[in-house]
Amino acid sequence: MIKVSNLSFSYKKGGAPVLAGINLEFDQRSTAIIGQNGAGKTTFVKLLKGLLKPDNGDILIHNVNVKMKTTAAEMAGTIGLVFQNPNDQIFKRTVLEEVMFGPLNINMGKIIAERQAIQALKMVELDDKLEMNPHDLSLSEKKLLCIASVVAMDTDIIILDEPTIAQDIHGKEKIREIIQALKDKHKLVMTIIHDMDFVAENFERTIVFNEGKVLLDGDTRYVFSQKDILREAKVEAPGITQLAEKLGFKQTILTVEEFIQMK
Numbered sequence: 001m002i003k004v005s006n007l008s009f010s011y012k013k014g015g016a017p018v019l020a021g022i023n024l025e026f027d028q029r030s031t032a033i034i035g036q037n038g039a040g041k042t043t044f045v046k047l048l049k050g051l052l053k054p055d056n057g058d059i060l061i062h063n064v065n066v067k068m069k070t071t072a073a074e075m076a077g078t079i080g081l082v083f084q085n086p087n088d089q090i091f092k093r094t095v096l097e098e099v100m101f102g103p104l105n106i107n108m109g110k111i112i113a114e115r116q117a118i119q120a121l122k123m124v125e126l127d128d129k130l131e132m133n134p135h136d137l138s139l140s141e142k143k144l145l146c147i148a149s150v151v152a153m154d155t156d157i158i159i160l161d162e163p164t165i166a167q168d169i170h171g172k173e174k175i176r177e178i179i180q181a182l183k184d185k186h187k188l189v190m191t192i193i194h195d196m197d198f199v200a201e202n203f204e205r206t207i208v209f210n211e212g213k214v215l216l217d218g219d220t221r222y223v224f225s226q227k228d229i230l231r232e233a234k235v236e237a238p239g240i241t242q243l244a245e246k247l248g249f250k251q252t253i254l255t256v257e258e259f260i261q262m263k
């Protein structure tokens with residue numbers, strides 16, 4: 001679905017690279033991108049989305065080079081990106097207008113755009129707030145609204161930047177269900193996230209970024225078994241994984257349910 005070759009980027013011309021020599025391929029496996037603050041994760045997804053231009057290297061999405069996509073609508077129809085901070089994304093006067101904006105922008109007709117928007121708002125349980133001003137929603141609801149705005153566009157690739165921040169247990173459960181529904185529709189769901197329990201429970205593949213490079217990449221279970229490399233990247237496996245390891249479990253445990261079964 002996505003092929004990234006030899007990708008490099010720096011914010012200042014001739015400055016230190018924020019990303020250097022990234023080679024990655026993405027298929028439909030749900031993928032978490034982890035790594036310490038400043039590792040380059042957000043920069044990487046902005047490059048995928050075409051919001052930044054690479055200094056070097058290529059990004060092919062469905063075999064088309066991102067460089068060749070010229071209009072905002074063309075880019076928007078390919079990848080949906082939900083920003084970490086909803087205030088960077090929200091700008092319309094009502095919840096419904098906000099979620100219809102994306103579909104209309106990629107040239108869906110008004111009737112279809114409204115249907116898509118209402119379906120997406122049902123998914124995040126905000127369909128009873130269609131006429132509300134988005135800025136009057138709680139932070140948790142604003143984040144769900146931003147997810148709905150991207151889901152409504154029905155792109156094959158959906159990237160969520162820190163979706164679980166500001167969510168309580170109910171909000172997290174809702175996000176879990178949304179991710180599962182997107183996976184069931186064979187979408188590539190990618191997330192940048194610091195919540196390792198959520199990674200272990202929901203993502204098949206995990207990529208560890210460190211100082212602008214890919215340090216580790218593989219099935220989530222394999223990645224969380226590599227404790228020395230994780231330490232180098234200054235990230236920790238989930239608590240339950242570490243506990244099982246300390247208790248001498250041979251297999252890498254990812255969830256409480258697995259832990260109970262293995263006991």
Ligand SMILES: Nc1ncnc2c1ncn2[C@@H]1O[C@H](COP(=O)(O)OP(=O)(O)OP(=O)(O)O)[C@@H](O)[C@H]1O
Binds near residue numbers: 011042
């Ligand atoms: N607009 C910008 N201008 C200049 N430097 C930037 C800009 N945005 C990010 N950076 C720098 O690029 C580096 C990588 O930042 P990036 O936001 O991609 O990291 P990250 O892994 O997503 O971090 P976090 O987990 O904190 O979101 C950091 O050193 C950051 O300070």
